Amino acid sequence: MLDMKAKGFTLIELVIVILLLGILSFTLINILRGPMEAFVDVQQRAQLVDIAETALQRMTREIRLALPNSIRISGTAIEFLRTLDGGRYRKQGANRLKFNKQSDTFEFLGPLNNFGGIDVGAGTQPDCMNDTVDCMVVFNTGQSGADAYNGDNIAAITAKAASTLSFDLTPVTKFPFESPRQRFFVVDTPVSFVCSVPNIRRYSHYTIVGAQPVPPVGATSNNLLIDQLSSCSMEYDPGTATRGGLVTISLTVQNTNLGQSVTLLQQVHVDNQP
Numbered sequence: 001m002l003d004m005k006a007k008g009f010t011l012i013e014l015v016i017v018i019l020l021l022g023i024l025s026f027t028l029i030n031i032l033r034g035p036m037e038a039f040v041d042v043q044q045r046a047q048l049v050d051i052a053e054t055a056l057q058r059m060t061r062e063i064r065l066a067l068p069n070s071i072r073i074s075g076t077a078i079e080f081l082r083t084l085d086g087g088r089y090r091k092q093g094a095n096r097l098k099f100n101k102q103s104d105t106f107e108f109l110g111p112l113n114n115f116g117g118i119d120v121g122a123g124t125q126p127d128c129m130n131d132t133v134d135c136m137v138v139f140n141t142g143q144s145g146a147d148a149y150n151g152d153n154i155a156a157i158t159a160k161a162a163s164t165l166s167f168d169l170t171p172v173t174k175f176p177f178e179s180p181r182q183r184f185f186v187v188d189t190p191v192s193f194v195c196s197v198p199n200i201r202r203y204s205h206y207t208i209v210g211a212q213p214v215p216p217v218g219a220t221s222n223n224l225l226i227d228q229l230s231s232c233s234m235e236y237d238p239g240t241a242t243r244g245g246l247v248t249i250s251l252t253v254q255n256t257n258l259g260q261s262v263t264l265l266q267q268v269h270v271d272n273q274p
Contacts, residue, residue: 044255048228048262052253055200055225056266059193063247067185068274069142070149071247073236076195077214078247081148082204084134084188085114091182095164097138099175103168105159108184118186120157124170128156128187129208131220135187136167139179139274142238146177146274148187150210153177157186179274192216193225195232200225200251230254230261238272245270 059078063071066080073079088109089097095107112118121133128135129151136155137148148154153175159166169175192203194215203219231252239245247268254261 044258044260045262048253048255048260049264051226051228052251052262052264056249056251056264058202058225059249060266060268062191063268063270066270067137067140067148067187068270068272069140069238071236071238071245071270072149072212073234074212074214076232076234077192077212078234078236078249079190079192079212079216081135081137081187081208082189082191084117084186085112086183086185087112088182089138089179089184091178097175097184099178102170102173103155103158103166105164105166107164109182112186114186115160117188118157118160118165119188120160120166122158123156124168125151125154125156125172128154131189131205131207133157135208136165137185137187138175138183139177140185141177141274149208154187154208181273183274190216192219195229195234195251197231198229199227200229200232226251226253228253228255231263239270245272 062082063078063080065082067083070081071078090107090109091097095105097106098104119134121127123133127133134157135148136157138153139146140148140153146152151172155167155169155175157165158168189204190206190208192215194201194203201215202221202223202225203216204221206213206216206219229251233250235248237246247270248265249268250263250265252261252263
């Protein structure tokens with residue numbers, strides 16, 4: 001006769017199988033936990049690095065455009081006059097740059113890279129310093145008598161033509177010093193980067209003043225660069241006659257919810273030859 005006796009697992013066998021599966025799962029989880037946690041940590045740190053690096057690169061690009069000897073630091077704020085263009089002026093002939101006049105028109109040598117972007121208009125020096133028109137600066141050393149922040153050598157650009165620029169220095173009577181290299185610069189705006197934990201903000205298009213404003217007043221552009229800052233430091237070495245200046249910026253950004261933080265340091269070389 002056919003044996004119809006049922007076959008299957010006993011309860012004890014099922015319990016043993018469940019226990020074995022539980023042990024295997026627990027072991028597998030412990031093996032994979034470390035690499036998975038490390039992967040998540042690396043991702044989180046990479047995000048923080050990207051935040052800090054993006055801000056540092058933005059600051060670096062603009063600091064390299066600083067008018068020679070216009071960088072100044074107050075605590076955790078850096079300010080400079082941003083150059084839009086620059087070139088060499090004619091030193092001799094009828095269309096030379098005359099250093100005994102309050103206003104004049106002169107010829108520049110060679111094309112300007114951003115000639116079309118220069119904003120001009122009827123006005124005097126205060127109109128350039130309050131961001132109404134772009135400014136022209138000659139031989140800025142940052143010292144007394146040759147400091148654009150104090151209005152010593154900065155003029156409003158009143159007109160432009162194919163190869164000439166017109167300027168007005170009023171109330172100053174003349175440019176105080178000639179440039180040994182016949183160089184002039186066109187400045188479009190002051191720029192400040194201000195660290196105020198937990199933020200870094202960029203300010204531009206405000207009035208040029210003698211004392212560094214922190215933060216600038218009346219800036220029409222106020223952009224947030226970072227909102228996860230835990231610390232910030234800035235240093236400036238102006239260099240010498242044979243060595244360029246050096247700006248050093250250190251930023252620490254953090255994710256307070258996860259207890260993660262990273263610190264990045266950036267050094268920016270600047271040309272201070274006026």
